[in-house]
Amino acid sequence: MIFSAVVDVMPKAGISDPQGQAIERALPGLGFEGFDHVRVGRRIELTLEASDEATAAEAVRTACDRILANPVIEEYRITLVRLAAAAKAGGA
């Protein structure tokens, strides 16, 4: 099965986020009032082939723990969607 995974990586609560603060400060000057708690993260999209959803979820979690997120300062959220039954066979 083919799965689509979207990983949202955000700074952990309490981690200084000067980018988010800079954006939050800039918004009122552009006419956006009342925008608070701006935080900036990273979104990673990928597809993967796996035998079932549990295996796919485990593989993405492992990738997050090992490289996609830095556990010292980041946390992640995975959204997994099944795309197709199987990979199309290549060739004629």
Place this chain on the structure above:
Amino acid sequence: MSARVGVVVFPGSNCEQDVVHAVRFLGGEAAYVWHHSTDLTGFDAIVLPGGFSYGDYLRAGAVAGRSPVVEALGEFVARGGLVLGSCNGFQILCEAQLLPGVLMRNECLQYRCQSTHLLVENVETPFTRGLRPGQVLTMPISHGEGKYHADADTLVALRKRNLVVLRYATADGQVTKAANPNGSVDNIAGIVSEDGNVLGLMPHPERAAEAALGGTDGLLILQSLLGSLVEDGTFLKR
């Protein structure tokens, strides 16, 4: 016979030539090590140089921190090899968890390319044995992600075990907020591992290796490193 230093080259490294030049100037043997290499038996010390390995994609040092050569560093250190990571090299060592903590985006959000003064806190390491306690070094930094961060437990351990080697300071050695170019906690500019074999620092010792270019304090660190590898004509570590 002299100490043999391997300088790793990742795609995007840009300080390796200056490191090799400085090591050879001091009489050490230096060679480039491609990041795919896992055989480090020919070296006494490995340097992870500055640069923008993998374009700092994902996170600075994130991809390089999982390179074959970095995976081989654990075993290299276990058999007595020394490792020095400067700037991107420090980021890589933290991503590889060979050193604790992480280097984050500078608090001011600016890239900082400037000379810094560094208070030497620990002269018991192989990298600082040639220095005096409380000595102030001058070395340049050049980074956008140099803010050292670690959780509270790690910071307590760093302090308790005297693992902070260099702190950003004023010219006369005062550790102040104004002297901190990137918001690093406790003005931390460089730390050493528990066993003392791995040093990570954000400043560039190889860029303070020529009087004509502003200073030679970086040579003091490299000289301490080379001196720790050769004593009375025999090698301490191989």
